[in-house]
Amino acid sequence: MNLKQNIVIIDYGVGNTFSVSNAIKHLGYRKVTISDQESVIDNADVLILPGVGAFEEAINNLKSLGLDEILHKTILVRKKPILGICVGMQLMATFSEENGIHNGLNWIEGKVTKLDLPAEFAVPHVGWNNVTYSNPLFGVIPSESNFYFDHSFHFDCEKKYVTGYSDYGLKVTASIQKENVFGVQFHPEKSQTNGLKLFRGFFNLIK
Known part of the structure; x- marks a missing residue:
């Protein structure tokens, strides 16, 4: 366990940055920074990309700050590990x-589409749900443990990138990975003990 990892949370105006920071600091990690500065991002050991709200606003904010280009270089060229949240x-x-077609970062091939569910399932999908997984990202957390979700759209991609799913009227992609790029649809910062364990598992995995 390396509590001195330099962890940078990307600040682009639509992320739950302080809640994520507080959760990670609660685990004892000493170097946790919220930033949109290229020099800070370049010096990170690991990056977190949080997010709440609409996709269009999120991607536009990233681009307006030039973070899409900075992150492309950092993630795709320098291969630094990153965890995307929601x-x-x-x-x-x-x-x-x-709300229309909007291009993403295209780090993992796939599309974000609205949850098309049976009538008895509410949209948005809000609340606790079990996640089935088999991936080192989750560390010691048993499969079928629950996490907190809050979303109306989901990531539809090839099965080879899906590392976990939640059963909510359909198999909702709950976690993904492609090389150094990781993502979770749920909110670990709102998922109490399991969420803290998820962060710990991620940092241990990429140390």
Whole structure:
């Protein structure tokens, strides 16, 4: 366990940055920074891309700050590990169908599409749900443990990138990975003990 990892949470105006920071600091990590500065991002050991709200606003904010280009270089060229949370994970897709077609970062090929569920399932999907997984990202957390969700759209991608799913009228992609790019649809910062364990598992995995 390396509590001195330099962890940078990307600040682009639509993320639950302080809640994420507080959760990670609660675990004892000493170097946790919220920033949109290229020099800070370049010096990170690991990056977190949080996100709440609509895809369009999120991707536009990233681009207006020049963070899309900075992150492309940092993630795709320098291969630094990153964890996307909720909309932060969805931004990693090729495009989103939320309120029109909007291009994403295209780090993991796929699309973000509206939850098309049986009538008895509410949209948005808000609350606790079990996640089935088999991936080192989750560390010691048993499969079928529950996490907190809050979303109306989901990431539709090839099965080879899906590392966990939640059964909510359909198999909702709950976690993804492609090389150094990780994402979770749920909110670990709102998922109490399991969420803290998820952060710990991620940092241990990429140390």
